[in-house]
Amino acid sequence: MIEERDHAEDALSDMFEAATGERPAWSNWFGFRDAVDVVANRHDESNYLEIPEGCVVVPLVPTTEMIAAAMNSIDVTFDDDDYIFVHHDTIYAAMLAAAPKLDGCK
Secondary structure (H helix, E strand, O other): OHHHHHHHHHHHHHHHHHHHOOOOOOOOOOOHHHHHHHHHHHHHHHOOOOOOOOOOOOOOOOOHHHHHHHHHOOOEEEOOOOOEEEOHHHHHHHHHHHOOOOOOOO
16 A cells, blocks of 8 residues: 555656656645646646737637627728728627637737
8 A cells, every 4th residue: 555655656746747847845735636736727727828919819610799790890982983892800800809708818
């Protein structure tokens, strides 16, 4: 039983060091469960890429709300020769505003 505990401690220590860069300081206040929690929280935080300034994350397929926003914002002008000019920047802005947001993102 002691040997199994030692193997578990070694494995958890290696996992903790791989995630944090340091060995855990086992004590009555910091045990196996705490080490797992620290690693899990770091893993959750590292799953998000940094989004460059001026960029947002949007779905690959526009949602119904995004399509509706685009349809409601169609900005079209006609010139003297009856050419149609669609102002895509207005439509795109409306779609981005209607896109679902990730927690913590603007």
